[in-house]
Structure formats: C-alpha cells, structure tokens
Amino acid sequence: MTEYDYEELGLVAGLEIHQQLDTATKLFCQCPTRIREPEESTRSLTRYLHPTKSELGEIDDAALEESMVDREFEYLAYDTTCLVEEDDEPPHRVDREAMDVALEIAQLLDMNVADQVHVMRKIVIDGSNTSGFQRSMLVANDGEISTSEGSVGIEDMLLEEESAQRVEETDAGVRFSLDRLGIPLVEIGTKPDIRSPAQAREAAERIGMLLRSTGHVKRGLGTIRQDVNVSIADGARIELKGVQSLDDIDDLVRNEVRRQVELLDIRAELNDRDASVGDPQDVTAVFEDTDSGVIRGALDSGGVVQAVRLSGFDGLVGREIQPDRRLGTELSDHAKRHGAGGIFHTDELPAYGVTEDEVAALREAVDAGPEDAVVIVADDPETAELAIEAAAERAETALDRVPEETRDANDDATSRYLRPLPGAARMYPETDVPPVTPDESEVETPELLTEKVDRYQSEFGLDAGLAEQVAYGQRWRLFEDAVDRGADATLAAQTLESTVTELRRDDVPVAHLTDDHFRATLELVADGELAKEGVPELLTALAEEPGMDAAEAAEAAGLGSAGEDEVRAAVSTVVERHAEQVAEEGMGAFSALMGECMGELRGKADGDVVSDVLREEIQKRA
Structure with a gap:
C-alpha cells in the first residue's frame, strides 16, 4: 500500500465514535435493550418517509437525495415493542442511567458538561428510524486525549438513540428490526487534529479503552462503530461511515488519501485534455441483437440503453483510485443509487458479452472520438434515465474537484459513495422531551482499564498478560467479587478467561453459564470441596444443565475433593x-x-x- 508524505499533502482527519451503552432500558422508553432474532418477531409495520423543512425552511441535501429513492420500510416488532418505538406515542423522559454513564464518559475525556441538555431532532429518512428523525442531545464538549503523535481534542459528545437494525433488502424497500432502535448511544467527535493513519487508529483505541473503563458499554460486533472524516489540502472532506473494526481505520485513511490524490491527478489530466461531458442519449438500437446477458435481459423486459459521451476521458474511467476500485466504480456507485445494477464503460469494453462491433457502433452513435469514453446503463426507462444522469453528474464533478460526500466503509478498507454530506438543515428542537440539568457530582470517575491492569498485578499478584485479559474482559466485576468471597485470584482469572475460552472451543454451551455458576464453583474450590482441576468439568456440567446447583452437579459428576x-x-x-x-x-x-x-x-x-x-x-x- 502506498505510504504518502501526509504532512506535505495536508492530511487532516477526525473521528466520530458511536458506542452503545449497556443500560437496563432504552433512552426514551422502558423497553429492554436486548437484541432479538428476527424469527422472534410477532408482527410488523410499514412506513414511507419523506424530508421536512427545518425551522428556517431549508431541506437537507442528504435527506432530499434519499427521498428521490421510492422505498417502503418494514419494521419487525416484538413482544417487548412499545408505542414509542413505533412512533405512535411521544417519547418519555431521558433515561437517568444513560445520562449518568454519559457523564462518566465526559469525565474520562476531560470534557465540559453542559449546564442544561436539550433534545434535538435530526432528520434521517433512510428508514433507520420509524419517526423519520433521530433524537440527539449535546451533553459535553471541549475535551482531550493523548496519543504518541500529540494530543487530540474532543469536540463534543452527544447522547442519542440508536437506529433500527437493517435486516435485509426487500422487493419493496428495506426491512428493519425494532429491537435495536432506541438503545442509548454516545457519539464522540474529535477535533480535526489527526495527521496520520497511525494516529487515527491510536486515537480510536484510546477512546475505546476509556469507554470500556466505565463498565457500562455494550460489547460485541455492531455495538461500536467508528466514522472517520478525512481530507487533504486540495481535496475535500469525506465522511467514512460504519467502520466496524479498529484494525481497519489506518488502512481506510490511507486508501482515502490515495483516492483523493488519484482524483486530483485525473482532474489535472482532464483539464489538460479540455475534457467535457455530453448529454445522455438513447442508444438502444445499437444493442438490438446483443448477446450481452445484462443488456439482453434489460431489453427483453422492456428496458432501454442510455449512454453519455465523456470527451477526453479515454483511459481515465478505468484508472484505479483505490484497490480494485476505479473512477468508473465511482460513476457506478452514483448510478446504483437510483436502482441500476451498475454501468458499462468503454475503458472495459469489449467484455461482458459486448462485442468490438457494438463498441464501434456505440462510439459512432454518440459521436465519440479516440480520446473519449462512453458510459452506458441498461435498465427500465425511468431507472436508466436517472442512473445515466447521476453518472454524468459525477463525471462532470471529476472535471472540477473532489466532491464532499459521505462514503460507506467496505470490508477491504476501501469505500463507496453513500450520499452527500449532511448539513445543519436537518436539525431542529424536540418539543416532546423536557431539558435535563446534569449533575456531575452524582457520578464517580471510573478507574481506567490501564490502571486496573496495574492494580490486578500489584494487589492480586496476576501476571501482566492475565491481568490485562481480565481487566479488558467483560467479567472483571465478577472476578473482583469472587476474590472478595475468598477465591484464589489467579484461579478466578484463569477460570473466567482461559477456561471459558477453552470450553467454548470444545463446543460447550458456555452462554448458559451465569455469574452464580462461576461464584459457586470458585467457592467450592475455596472451601476445599472441589479440586481446581475439577473446575472445567463442573462448568461443563453446569453449562449443559444450567438449572442444577453447583454442589449437586459436582456430587453427581463425582467431583468431590479427594482426601x-x-x-x-x-x-x-x-x-x-x-x-x-x-x-x-x-x-x-x-x-x-x-x-x-x-x-x-x-x-x-x-x-x-x-x-x-x-x-x-x-x-x-x-
């Protein structure tokens, strides 16, 4: 992967960390924060969403573009789903537990807490909220964290409701699940102080450690998401959404820098060629007898083929700007937003069943010369027209600048176009929820996980590796409780971390084990009624028969301590x-x-x- 001189390029980056809080109930109702399986759904409801104007009469660009795609949103409801989640009842007051956790986080980030917290509505019409907006509130601002490359300022921290879980695409639109909607979520935004990919990852890791130090954040896939804002001096601010893994952040930043550098080089080359973008036109006749499966399928379904000439673009549409992604991929991303399957362009043709003769006829039909490229879309008439116009608009932008936009992070650390950057026009006050006056004195600053590791070594005699395993794990409270009850610290730590991992690898249903199972097992060892070597076998028995008492299970398995x-x-x-x-x-x-x-x-x-x-x-x- 290319490593640039990021200082010379003027790299500026910032993070937005979205972390679900592990509270008993949701942010604006009393429903549980437990994630359900779609098969548990008992009913569903549908919504059609459209943008509304802000208090100043403006409509957000991102919401407006989203509304151009006509979709039905279906929501899976459960036996715990309430009227607030369905948007059939006003929200309740802000959950006190969630606010307290947010205040703990503010203290760890050295932030200034607001004197009064007001709830705002943020327009979101991609279906992820039944109401068409997300409720959000500014809790604190102006904090700071340290990294090896210098300090990174924390701009603000918001407490907001999590969106609904996307389950699948449907013929009519998108299916969501309401189990996740409304789970308390903190959004932490850094200042644009990050100057390298490595620093972006280190800052994210530091914030993640601070969040986990509270002991009140959810763990596991999808419970934390990172957005990364990236720009270079002559490029544009890009918001990379939905980064699931910390391991991907530095590569995502590198790839985005490369994308912007390549787009700027393409712009310079296009300007040297005096390039331009023509008007879309119908070229269906060129492909009347085509053997291309994609085009043939569209035509046989009553579709058309739309084309646009990109004068001076020859060889540049197929130029790679990220690994396995090209300028043509960017055009295709915009076309897909309007329902098209994608585009074909002459830098990659003949291919996909399109012949050399058809390429020649296509060029002639749109009056394209040797230095020109041609883009085509085959689909139903309305989709083809909207898609080719979107591709043409993106090509037009390539002549002038790197566009500001929101992009979706791919699994391979590349990204794809998602929508325009949102603006302030999507925010307006929430009138159904009274303001909150936070009181920092009611919460204590949590012990950092790094401090916990040191304490476990000095106080309990754990080695560094085991101390870190326990402190960063999800059972540190149980570990401390077991030791307070007389359990050997090393045995307790090994049991809760290493032993459980080994049993899981052996397909033992360890998810059935409760805190009480672990406490009782360790107490049997401490009382001399169970040898420590019998712990794995007893936990296995309890996992397979969760209703059994630990002492009874040990006796049934013949695990009593031998004299x-x-x-x-x-x-x-x-x-x-x-x-x-x-x-x-x-x-x-x-x-x-x-x-x-x-x-x-x-x-x-x-x-x-x-x-x-x-x-x-x-x-x-x-």
Whole structure:
C-alpha cells in the first residue's frame, strides 16, 4: 500500500465514535435493550418517509437525495415493542442511567458538561428510524486525549438513540428490526487534529479503552462503530461511515488519501485534455441483437440503453483510485443509487458479452472520438434515465474537484459513495422531551482499564498478560467479587478467561453459564470441596444443565475433593501398574504417570498434591 508524505499533502482527519451503552432500558422508553432474532418477531409495520423543512425552511441535501429513492420500510416488532418505538406515542423522559454513564464518559475525556441538555431532532429518512428523525442531545464538549503523535481534542459528545437494525433488502424497500432502535448511544467527535493513519487508529483505541473503563458499554460486533472524516489540502472532506473494526481505520485513511490524490491527478489530466461531458442519449438500437446477458435481459423486459459521451476521458474511467476500485466504480456507485445494477464503460469494453462491433457502433452513435469514453446503463426507462444522469453528474464533478460526500466503509478498507454530506438543515428542537440539568457530582470517575491492569498485578499478584485479559474482559466485576468471597485470584482469572475460552472451543454451551455458576464453583474450590482441576468439568456440567446447583452437579459428576488416603491409593495403583517402567526409569517416569494419576482421580485432587504423592511413591520403588 502506498505510504504518502501526509504532512506535505495536508492530511487532516477526525473521528466520530458511536458506542452503545449497556443500560437496563432504552433512552426514551422502558423497553429492554436486548437484541432479538428476527424469527422472534410477532408482527410488523410499514412506513414511507419523506424530508421536512427545518425551522428556517431549508431541506437537507442528504435527506432530499434519499427521498428521490421510492422505498417502503418494514419494521419487525416484538413482544417487548412499545408505542414509542413505533412512533405512535411521544417519547418519555431521558433515561437517568444513560445520562449518568454519559457523564462518566465526559469525565474520562476531560470534557465540559453542559449546564442544561436539550433534545434535538435530526432528520434521517433512510428508514433507520420509524419517526423519520433521530433524537440527539449535546451533553459535553471541549475535551482531550493523548496519543504518541500529540494530543487530540474532543469536540463534543452527544447522547442519542440508536437506529433500527437493517435486516435485509426487500422487493419493496428495506426491512428493519425494532429491537435495536432506541438503545442509548454516545457519539464522540474529535477535533480535526489527526495527521496520520497511525494516529487515527491510536486515537480510536484510546477512546475505546476509556469507554470500556466505565463498565457500562455494550460489547460485541455492531455495538461500536467508528466514522472517520478525512481530507487533504486540495481535496475535500469525506465522511467514512460504519467502520466496524479498529484494525481497519489506518488502512481506510490511507486508501482515502490515495483516492483523493488519484482524483486530483485525473482532474489535472482532464483539464489538460479540455475534457467535457455530453448529454445522455438513447442508444438502444445499437444493442438490438446483443448477446450481452445484462443488456439482453434489460431489453427483453422492456428496458432501454442510455449512454453519455465523456470527451477526453479515454483511459481515465478505468484508472484505479483505490484497490480494485476505479473512477468508473465511482460513476457506478452514483448510478446504483437510483436502482441500476451498475454501468458499462468503454475503458472495459469489449467484455461482458459486448462485442468490438457494438463498441464501434456505440462510439459512432454518440459521436465519440479516440480520446473519449462512453458510459452506458441498461435498465427500465425511468431507472436508466436517472442512473445515466447521476453518472454524468459525477463525471462532470471529476472535471472540477473532489466532491464532499459521505462514503460507506467496505470490508477491504476501501469505500463507496453513500450520499452527500449532511448539513445543519436537518436539525431542529424536540418539543416532546423536557431539558435535563446534569449533575456531575452524582457520578464517580471510573478507574481506567490501564490502571486496573496495574492494580490486578500489584494487589492480586496476576501476571501482566492475565491481568490485562481480565481487566479488558467483560467479567472483571465478577472476578473482583469472587476474590472478595475468598477465591484464589489467579484461579478466578484463569477460570473466567482461559477456561471459558477453552470450553467454548470444545463446543460447550458456555452462554448458559451465569455469574452464580462461576461464584459457586470458585467457592467450592475455596472451601476445599472441589479440586481446581475439577473446575472445567463442573462448568461443563453446569453449562449443559444450567438449572442444577453447583454442589449437586459436582456430587453427581463425582467431583468431590479427594482426601489424602484416596489420592495415595489412586497414585499407588498407577505406580504398581507401571512398576517395571518405574524400576527402569525412576523419576524419569514421572511425567508419563502424572497425567494418568490425574485421570484416575478425575479432577478430584489438586495437581500439586498428586505431584507430591507421586514423587514419594516413585522414590519408594526406584
């Protein structure tokens, strides 16, 4: 991947971190924040959304473009879905727990909390909200974090409601699920202080650590999303949406810088060629007898082929601007927004069943010369017309500038056009929810995860790796509680992290294990009623029969702690069984026999005790 001189290019980047909070109820109603499976849905409802004017009579460009795509939005509802989620009842007051967590985060980010918090409506008509807007409120601003490349300012932090979960595309539009809608979410925006891809990733990691330090944020795929704003000196501000993995942030920034550099080079070349964009026209006649599957399918369904001449664009439409993405891909992204499957262009033709003769006839039909490129769209008449116009408009923009826009992050760290950048015209006050007066004195600043790691090493004697595993894991509260109840710290940490991971790999249903299961298991060990070696087997039994009491499960599995006589009898049996080997090898037979002794006792005895007895028995016979 190309590494540029980012200072010379004038790279400026900022982050927007969206993190779901782990609260008992949603932000504006009492519904649970538990994610459901679509199969659990009990009913559904539909909506058609359209943009509204702001208080100043303006309509947001992003909302206006979204409204040009006619779609039906279906929402899956559940037995917990309420009228607020359906937008059939006004929202309730702001959830107190969510506000308290937001205040904790503000303290960790060294931010100034607002004297009074007002709820705003943000127009969103992509279907992700039943109401056509998202409720959001500014809680704090003007904070700061540190990175190895300098400090990064925190512009603001908003507390808002999460959007509905997109389930799938349908023939009529999009299907969403209401289980996620309304989950409290903080949006943290940095100042444009980031100057390199590596710093962008480090800043995101730092903010993520601070968020997890509260112990009140949701974990797992989709619970945190990063948006990255990127621009270079002669380019444009681009918002990269929906980055799911921290590992992708630096590559996304690099690829966006490359895209803008390539587009600026293309602009310079187009200007040197005195390039221009023609008017779209119908070229259906050129393809009347085509064998191209895509075009043939469109024509047989009553469709047409629309084309536009791009004068001076030859060789540039197919130029790569990101890995496996070209200027032609950018044109195609815009065409797809209007329902087309994509475009064909002469930099890639003949191909896809289009012949050389058809390419020549196409060029002649639109009066294209050798330095010109031609773009075509085959679809129903209305879609083809809208799509070719969108592609032509994007080509026109290539002559002048890198356009400001919102782009969707792809899994390969590239991006694709999503919509124009939103503006202030989509915000207006929420009149159904009273303002909140936050009180920072009611919350305590959480211990940082990095501080927790250090404490676990000094206070509990954990090694650095295990301390970090527990502190950054989801069960640190359970770990501390178990130790307070008398559990050995190292055993508790290993049980909650390593043992659970190993059992999961062995397909044990560890999701059935509750905090009480772990507490009871560790208490049995602390009380001498269960050997630590029996912990995995007992947890397995409890996972498979979650309703059983830990002591009963241990007894049923024969996992009671063995006394010294029982241990010595079992070890003696093993040693007698291998008397000849012991006579020949002496202590050299220890390792081989140790495993067999532990198996004989089936986890009922501590390994250190078995080891000591085995050494004694071998020495007697050696």
